[in-house]
Amino acid sequence: MSLEDALRAAPDGARLRAVRVAGTTATILADASGLAADERPALEARLKAAALGHEGVTEVRVALTATKASAPVMIAVGSGKGGVGKSTVAANLAVAFARLGKRVGMIDADIYGPSQPTLLGGHTKPEAAEKQLLPVATDAGIDLLSVGQLVRPGHALAWRGPMASGALMQLVEGRWTGHDLLVIDLPPGTGDVQLSLIQKAKPAGAVIVSTPQDLSLIDAVRAIDLFRKTEVPVLGLIENMAGYACPHCGQASDPFGQGGAEAAARSLDVPFLGRLPLSASLREESDAGRPPAAGEGPAADAFLGLAGAILASLETAAAPAG
Numbered sequence: 001m002s003l004e005d006a007l008r009a010a011p012d013g014a015r016l017r018a019v020r021v022a023g024t025t026a027t028i029l030a031d032a033s034g035l036a037a038d039e040r041p042a043l044e045a046r047l048k049a050a051a052l053g054h055e056g057v058t059e060v061r062v063a064l065t066a067t068k069a070s071a072p073v074m075i076a077v078g079s080g081k082g083g084v085g086k087s088t089v090a091a092n093l094a095v096a097f098a099r100l101g102k103r104v105g106m107i108d109a110d111i112y113g114p115s116q117p118t119l120l121g122g123h124t125k126p127e128a129a130e131k132q133l134l135p136v137a138t139d140a141g142i143d144l145l146s147v148g149q150l151v152r153p154g155h156a157l158a159w160r161g162p163m164a165s166g167a168l169m170q171l172v173e174g175r176w177t178g179h180d181l182l183v184i185d186l187p188p189g190t191g192d193v194q195l196s197l198i199q200k201a202k203p204a205g206a207v208i209v210s211t212p213q214d215l216s217l218i219d220a221v222r223a224i225d226l227f228r229k230t231e232v233p234v235l236g237l238i239e240n241m242a243g244y245a246c247p248h249c250g251q252a253s254d255p256f257g258q259g260g261a262e263a264a265a266r267s268l269d270v271p272f273l274g275r276l277p278l279s280a281s282l283r284e285e286s287d288a289g290r291p292p293a294a295g296e297g298p299a300a301d302a303f304l305g306l307a308g309a310i311l312a313s314l315e316t317a318a319a320p321a322g
């Protein structure tokens with residue numbers, strides 16, 4: 001086996017960029033992107049040791065490069081109040097973005113009910129390196145940092161003001177290298193914790209989730225107002241739990257009325273991204289850690305459509321006016 005093949009088969013193989021052997025000297029070029037300063041010497045030492053173990057190699061030179069990672073684009077998912085399906089929608093959107101080719105991370109900042117570890121399948125407590133939290137790989141394939149990974153169930157609720165903001169910023173300032181997009185599941189409502197998080201994290205855009213009930217829409221209007229005040233472009237409104245298709249007879253009904261969110265979006269001059277029906281399978285699959293956006297069928301199609309609409313809205317928001 002050549003030295004290059006042997007190194008490619010080793011644990012650091014994915015980082016190899018080039019291997020040259022001249023006489024008994026091997027020169028190895030490897031990509032150290034995403035590694036902290038204190039991890040680079042260890043990579044260098046491992047590559048050296050592996051090459052020196054190869055027959056005929058007595059000297060090894062290692063050069064490490066790093067492609068400068070651009071900061072990921074952050075999309076906040078918010079709602080005026082709890083229970084409207086914000087976290088469920090955020091988890092499925094994250095999966096849909098990944099299916100559209102994005103490298104996606106999730107920040108679960110919902111101190112009132114951090115459900116992303118369950119929705120995405122990733123309860124492990126994150127490790128830290130150089131005071132930065134390292135995102136946890138989840139079953140759904142979305143890297144995750146969640147309040148729920150840091151505290152015992154129910155304990156984050158006790159956080160108030162500056163303490164909550166400080167903890168949430170640790171999630172935002174985690175090691176998000178190698179990600180194109182970060183979805184941030186905000187706490188519901190429009191209080192100080194949300195305001196301070198939005199001001200500090202400065203998301204590129206926000207998506208609002210609302211149900212068709214009037215009360216929830218009034219709250220959604222408040223959420224839109226919060227983003228406007230903080231100069232975060234509102235990418236659009238998603239109407240969730242809109243209408244119900246009877247699983248037995250297929251008849252569609254609208255227990256909470258229809259079109260309210262769309263009309264509200266129009267009057268508030270924010271894009272209407274689409275509606276998701278009340279669906280027992282969406283709830284069951286999502287709550288069991290199997291986001292339906294990862295599969296096939298109407299729910300997956302709906303989330304892929306919403307994700308595409310959000311990316312388009314993001315481009316419009318980012319385009320210079322004129």
Ligand code: ADP
Pocket residue numbers: 079081082083084085086087088089113115188240241242276277278279280282283284286287
């Ligand atoms: P929030 O983050 O707004 O508090 P969650 O995402 O936790 O809300 O959702 C609350 C409950 O509603 C969960 O059990 C979830 O599975 C369920 N749910 C969300 N969206 C739908 C839907 N479209 N159809 C049926 N159940 C839903």
